[in-house]
Amino acid sequence: MTDHARALVLFSGGQDSTTCLAWALSRYAHVETIGFDYGQRHIVELTVRPTILEKLRELSPDWARKLGEDHLIALPVISTVSECALTRDVAIAIQDNGLPNTFVPGRNLLFLTVAAMLAYRRGLTVLVGGMCETDFSGYPDCRDGTLKALQVALNLGMATDLALETPLMWLGKAQTWQLAQEVGGEALVNLIRDETHTCYLGERHWHDWGRGCGECPACALRMKGYREFMQHLTEDLT
Numbered sequence: 468m469t470d471h472a473r474a475l476v477l478f479s480g481g482q483d484s485t486t487c488l489a490w491a492l493s494r495y496a497h498v499e500t501i502g503f504d505y506g507q508r509h510i511v512e513l514t515v516r517p518t519i520l521e522k523l524r525e526l527s528p529d530w531a532r533k534l535g536e537d538h539l540i541a542l543p544v545i546s547t548v549s550e551c552a553l554t555r556d557v558a559i560a561i562q563d564n565g566l567p568n569t570f571v572p573g574r575n576l577l578f579l580t581v582a583a584m585l586a587y588r589r590g591l592t593v594l595v596g597g598m599c600e601t602d603f604s605g606y607p608d609c610r611d612g613t614l615k616a617l618q619v620a621l622n623l624g625m626a627t628d629l630a631l632e633t634p635l636m637w638l639g640k641a642q643t644w645q646l647a648q649e650v651g652g653e654a655l656v657n658l659i660r661d662e663t664h665t666c667y668l669g670e671r672h673w674h675d676w677g678r679g680c681g682e683c684p685a686c687a688l689r690m691k692g693y694r695e696f697m698q699h700l701t702e703d704l705t
Contacts, residue, residue, distance in 0.1 A: 640692020
């Protein structure tokens with residue numbers, strides 16, 4: 468499906484946002500990307516972004532034509548006002564409120580607000596984010612209801628008609644790998660496996676499912692999803 472809309476993808480350099488970027492490139496006429504430096508502990512994700520963007524261009528002449536400017540925005544206020552395992556050197560644990568301390572309060576709300584501001588200036592009409600309510604840690608700013616409410620608030624507050632798309636919202640991690648295969652084939656799956664970064668601790672040790680520490684919740688989720696995806700592939704071939 469091709470749409471003449473112009474999209475802005477929240478692109479961190481991780482598995483989910485790279486899959487969403489490929490999804491947007493297969494769907495929209497023009498796609499730009501935005502990333503955020505908020506003092507995150509796993510800042511290595513920012514260093515892999517340019518490589519991923521270049522390799523996505525190499526995968527498809529059509530994607531190369533559609534993929535426009537990348538915007539990297541500094542938001543140090545997030546690490547200034549929040550104390551969590553993604554902005555401080557502390558062990559990952561469950562808090563008294565039941566949420567893991569990897570939750571950065573308000574992060575996605577701020578990301579999408581800033582993205583909407585940039586989209587307004589750039590004439591972009593669709594925001595694409597990798598938020599997911601299926602395989603996640605209970606983060607309230609990843610929930611469908613939160614994002615639908617934010618879309619309404621942004622459009623009311625900016626007198627715009629932005630669409631907020633979350634293609635992974637109801638997908639598990641194995642299904643996210645499957646979506647990558649559907650929009651970009653084995654080459655995209657391999658790119659995501661080899662180049663993207665998801666590990667909370669910022670480590671890049673090699674595993675069959677990609678790079679990371681292999682133990683943090685993000686690595687565990689990615690590993691489980693990849694192996695389920697590969698098992699399904701094997702079953703389909705037999």
